[in-house]
Amino acid sequence: MRRPREAGRVVLARARGMVTYPAPFQLVATSKPCPCTAPSACTCTAPAQRRYQARLAGLGTRPAISLQLTAPGRDACAVGESSAQAAVRVARARTIAADRLRGDGYRVNADLPLTTLTGRHGLPRRTVAGLTRMVDTGAIGLTGYAGILQTAWTIGDLRGTERPDQDAIDTAIAFYLPGTAQPVPARPGQDEPRPA
Ligand SMILES: [Zn+2]
Structure with a gap:
């Protein structure tokens, strides 16, 4: 795939x-963390968990955005951002990206190849220093590097910044490394990063 x-x-x-x-x-x-149906009282052996998670390798690639979800609590019904409000934010971000990329022949940040992400749309060396170090140390591969930069651009577009800053890069890294990012409850009027 x-x-x-x-x-x-x-x-x-x-x-x-x-x-x-x-x-x-x-x-x-989406997947459960292990094969049993009781994650809170898990009885799976470590090899069974590894075998189960290895099946995700069939996707052939690590997702650019991984979120660990917890069971909804009592506050799940609290009024937050509606789907309609989120759709407006996403549409605005996509328009910003499309306007920026039109001259390059791309539509969305996910279309951008690594050569463009590091070339024409390259970020200041200081901004990507930590991310570059992750590649140098083998913590992530070049596909992950490109995916993180694409996500960071989308976070920047959602926030309305001209280009992703250090915080956008850090947020994109947390989205890429499974288990490190939690879903951000958005409140009306607050531009939190959301997968787009
Ligand atoms: Zn289990």
Whole structure:
């Protein structure tokens, strides 16, 4: 799945030749942390948990945004940002991105290849110093590096900043590394980063 996801097209080889189909998509997946149905009273062995989580490797790529969700508590019904309000924020951010990228032939930040993320739309060295160090030490690969930069640009667009700052990069890193980010409860009028 990795190749179609990165290239936005799928190539099928058949006896009569090759066929190419467009395949731009956004992959959204959810899973329990382990195979049992009682995560709070888990009885799974460590190997069983590893085998279960290894099945996610079938996706062929680590998601750019991972969130660990907890069971909704009593405050789940508290009035927060409505879906309609979130949609307005997302639409505004997508317009900002589309305007910026039009000249490059891209629509959304997720379309940006690494060469553009580090070239024409490269960020100041100081801003990406920590992220670059993660690549140098092998903590993340180049695919992760590109994914984090794409997410950081989207966070910047949601916040209305000209380009992602250090905090946007740090937030994108937390989204990328599973288990480190918690969903942010948005309040009306407050521009918190949300997956877009
Ligand atoms: Zn379990």
